[in-house]
Amino acid sequence: MNKLVFATNNLYKVREVQALIPEHIKLLSLKDIGCFEDIPETKETIEGNAIQKTEFIKNKYGFDCFADDTGLEVNALNGAPGVYSARYAGPQRNATDNMNLLLNNLKPSDSRSAQFKTVIALSINNNISTFTGICEGKITKEKHGDEGFGYDPIFKPLNYNQTFAEMNLALKNKIGHRGKAVKQLVDFLNSLYQEY
Numbered sequence: 797m798n799k800l801v802f803a804t805n806n807l808y809k810v811r812e813v814q815a816l817i818p819e820h821i822k823l824l825s826l827k828d829i830g831c832f833e834d835i836p837e838t839k840e841t842i843e844g845n846a847i848q849k850t851e852f853i854k855n856k857y858g859f860d861c862f863a864d865d866t867g868l869e870v871n872a873l874n875g876a877p878g879v880y881s882a883r884y885a886g887p888q889r890n891a892t893d894n895m896n897l898l899l900n901n902l903k904p905s906d907s908r909s910a911q912f913k914t915v916i917a918l919s920i921n922n923n924i925s926t927f928t929g930i931c932e933g934k935i936t937k938e939k940h941g942d943e944g945f946g947y948d949p950i951f952k953p954l955n956y957n958q959t960f961a962e963m964n965l966a967l968k969n970k971i972g973h974r975g976k977a978v979k980q981l982v983d984f985l986n987s988l989y990q991e992y
């Protein structure tokens with residue numbers, strides 16, 4: 797069995813990713829490897845943060861691993877909140893506060909176009925690879941739905957009439973940013989493991 801750490805404490809991300817990982821890969825959590833500390837994410841890009849989290853685990857705990865970093869980029873706000881999506885409304889990292897601030901900041905604007913961007917950084921056999929998934933859409937005027945997490949209640953993907961928070965996990969995974977990045981990760985891992 798090939799073992800790989802998914803470096804996150806976000807149970808929603810674990811659910812989404814686990815659903816796309818083939819059975820021959822066993823995902824280990826941070827708890828499984830005895831990591832109970834905060835993993836630094838201090839870089840100025842989404843890619844930089846994903847690599848930083850992955851390298852932290854590899855260097856300190858010695859496990860092959862991957863980490864995801866995600867940002868919501870809103871066109872009318874010049875790409876904000878972007879890499880600062882988690883603490884947009886302050887250090888409390890609260891999803892409701894973040895959404896309220898975003899809805900407020902977008903009020904004067906005609907354009908509501910936005911995209912989610914996920915970068916997954918994989919550290920395996922001492923090499924780093926990255927995989928990017930993008931999902932374009934629009935910011936709604938109000939929150940809709942209870943599924944998912946983060947900004948899901950205010951993001952409607954292009955060509956859909958529901959927000960991510962009104963979709964089931966399978967549909968979000970099929971069209972969403974993280975699902976797209978995970979599919980590339982899985983293709984890469986499948987070809988890598990075939991070589992052994």
Ligand code: IMP
Nearest residue numbers: 864865866867868881882945946947948
């Ligand atoms: P991080 O990747 O965990 O640093 O996430 C950055 C911010 O984006 C946090 O506020 C998350 O709640 C939010 N976020 C990450 N992924 C998603 C998603 O799939 N849907 C909605 N919000 C997300």
